[in-house]
Amino acid sequence: MEPGRLALRRLAGPLVRPAQCNSIRLFTTTCSRASPASAAAIQPQHSDQPSFPIPGPIPVRNEVPPPAPKNVLRDAVSATKPRNNWTRDEIAAIYDHPLMDLVHQASLVHRRFHNPAEVQLCTLMNIKTGGCTEDCSYCAQATRYQKGTGLQAKKVESVESVLAAARAAKANGSTRFCMGAAWRDMRGRKNSLRNIAEMIRGVRELGMEACVTLGMIDGEQAKELKAAGLTAYNHNVDTSREFYPSVISTRTYDERLQTLGHVRDAGINVCSGGILGLGETATDRVGLLHTVSTLPKHPESFPVNALVPIKGTPLGDRPPIDFTSMLRTIATARIIMPATIVRIAAGRKTMSEEKQALCFMAGANAIFTGEKMLTTECNGWDEDKVMFDRWGLEPMKSFEKSPPPTS
Numbered sequence: 001m002e003p004g005r006l007a008l009r010r011l012a013g014p015l016v017r018p019a020q021c022n023s024i025r026l027f028t029t030t031c032s033r034a035s036p037a038s039a040a041a042i043q044p045q046h047s048d049q050p051s052f053p054i055p056g057p058i059p060v061r062n063e064v065p066p067p068a069p070k071n072v073l074r075d076a077v078s079a080t081k082p083r084n085n086w087t088r089d090e091i092a093a094i095y096d097h098p099l100m101d102l103v104h105q106a107s108l109v110h111r112r113f114h115n116p117a118e119v120q121l122c123t124l125m126n127i128k129t130g131g132c133t134e135d136c137s138y139c140a141q142a143t144r145y146q147k148g149t150g151l152q153a154k155k156v157e158s159v160e161s162v163l164a165a166a167r168a169a170k171a172n173g174s175t176r177f178c179m180g181a182a183w184r185d186m187r188g189r190k191n192s193l194r195n196i197a198e199m200i201r202g203v204r205e206l207g208m209e210a211c212v213t214l215g216m217i218d219g220e221q222a223k224e225l226k227a228a229g230l231t232a233y234n235h236n237v238d239t240s241r242e243f244y245p246s247v248i249s250t251r252t253y254d255e256r257l258q259t260l261g262h263v264r265d266a267g268i269n270v271c272s273g274g275i276l277g278l279g280e281t282a283t284d285r286v287g288l289l290h291t292v293s294t295l296p297k298h299p300e301s302f303p304v305n306a307l308v309p310i311k312g313t314p315l316g317d318r319p320p321i322d323f324t325s326m327l328r329t330i331a332t333a334r335i336i337m338p339a340t341i342v343r344i345a346a347g348r349k350t351m352s353e354e355k356q357a358l359c360f361m362a363g364a365n366a367i368f369t370g371e372k373m374l375t376t377e378c379n380g381w382d383e384d385k386v387m388f389d390r391w392g393l394e395p396m397k398s399f400e401k402s403p404p405p406t407s
Contacts (some may be wrong), residue, residue: 043152073097075337077105077110086293086336092204092286095332099127099324108330109295110363113338115404120176120341120366120396121384122211123169126374127162127199128181128192134215134250136238137314138275138307140375148312151375156192163202169370170347172381175398176209178234180374184251185216193221203230209398211271216251216259222266231399232269232300235259240287240333243280247315260295269300273345276329277321279308285329301366302333302340306347308376321347323355327362334363341366349377353387361394 072093093389094102110116130141131153140149166177169340181200186193196212203210212225212232226234237256238244244253272295292299306326308320326347333342343366344351344359351359356367369384388394 010113012190017049017251020298022249024075041330046399062362066219073102073335077109079109079338082298082339084294084296084298086290087173088286088290091289091293091332091336092283095282095286095289095328099328099331102328102331103358106334106363107173107361109335110365111213111336111404114365114402115392116360117395118393118396119360119388120343120364122176122178122343122366123165123172123174123370124368124373124378125157125162125165126182126372127157127179127196128183129230129375130182132182132215133184135248136250138278139182139312140310140313142313145305145313148316149310150312153182156195159195159198159202162199163206166203166206166208170206170208171384172370173370173395174208175396176211176231177201177203178211178213178368180213180234181215184216186214186221188219193224197224198393200225200228200230204231207398213271216255217262219262220261220267222268225264226268232266233263233272234271234303235263236273236275236303236305237288237291239278239280240284242287243278243284247278257291260299264295264297270295270297271301271303273301273303273305275279275305275307275346275348276325277318278315280316282325282328285325286332289336298337298340300341301338301343303343303345303366304330304333304364305345306350308346308349310375320350323351327355327358330359330364331362331384343367346373349379353390356387357391360391365396 038352068097073092075170076090076094091393097105107116130151131143132139132141134142135144136142138146140151143153156289162179169177179196181192181196183189196214200212201212209231210229211232211234212230216235217225217233222233235256237253237260238247241253260270260272272292274285274287274292284365290303304326306317306321307315309316310318330344333340342364344364345368348367367384368378370378371380372378
């Protein structure tokens with residue numbers, strides 16, 4: 001036989017019987033390249049079945065496919081109430097949307113749920129400086145970094161000095177007074193808790209909202225703070241669950257969430273946000289947003305901090321976070337948590353007025369203002385008053401958000 005016809009005859013040889021693999025039929029051919037041993041192992045055996053069996057039906061999963069990414073933002077922007085069943089893919093689709101349109105869409109949501117001219121003025125006082133046993137890599141108040149930072153630990157401030165600072169803050173237009181103490185938790189601090197409760201009552205008597213951040217607290221401590229009139233409790237989750245161990249090892253992510261649960265159960269407003277610029281990726285920022293937006297109830301306020309690198313801490317040499325990441329995070333937070341107050345927190349000092357205005361347009365409606373933010377610089381009241389006048393902004397009143405303007 002001619003060589004060409006012989007080759008064609010070989011190619012025209014029958015297909016072998018399909019191999020079985022978990023009920024899915026895998027077809028092989030006699031012209032597949034295989035070793036002599038494996039080729040012998042797969043030679044067809046006598047069977048009444050046809051040489052070309054037809055595959056059975058393909059199993060169909062009864063799953064609802066996720067919405068197309070192009071529809072996620074559209075649906076989110078048209079929402080009339082908050083939802084807390086966001087998926088990471090949905091949040092990522094919003095976060096990665098072209099930035100200019102993302103800011104525009106966030107501004108539409110902001111105007112539906114808030115008065116865009118109002119910005120809450122908050123003042124933060126460090127009522128107990130340094131001496132913390134935690135190892136948060138960004139914090140100058142950790143005892144283990146004291147040698148490098150030079151920060152000296154101090155005792156708890158007196159009730160009188162705290163209330164004097166609160167009166168000064170109110171006189172300058174602040175409506176929320178926040179008190180922070182560098183503690184891991186409140187175990188064994190009954191006297192301190194009583195003094196803080198007195199501070200809270202004094203702040204409330206001034207007609208101001210009162211917020212504290214004291215580390216981890218249990219259910220009973222949360223109830224005591226509620227009884228004193230506490231408006232909000234701040235306990236940031238900082239970053240995504242996955243990146244968190246790279247930043248802190250002395251407190252777990254779940255312990256933070258447990259504290260938020262105690263606060264929520266006591267009827268206190270939750271204030272919880274994160275820090276950008278820790279070395280995280282965009283995926284981690286999406287993870288942060290996913291954590292807070294899927295809590296049983298959205299936080300009353302979501303502070304967005306830009307890392308302020310402090311020499312002597314492990315993150316003291318980190319480069320500053322790019323502004324677009326800050327803007328994306330604020331805009332995405334506004335869209336997925338439409339009723340939440342989004343606060344520009346640490347790092348605002350490095351922003352120009354124009355950058356701050358973009359943040360306000362994207363949905364930020366709270367700032368820290370005053371003399372200091374714990375251990376870092378803060379924009380002062382006078383410069384913020386000038387900025388408000390220039391951009392047509394006005395302070396939000398205590399315990400009250402004006403309704404969004406009607407068209």
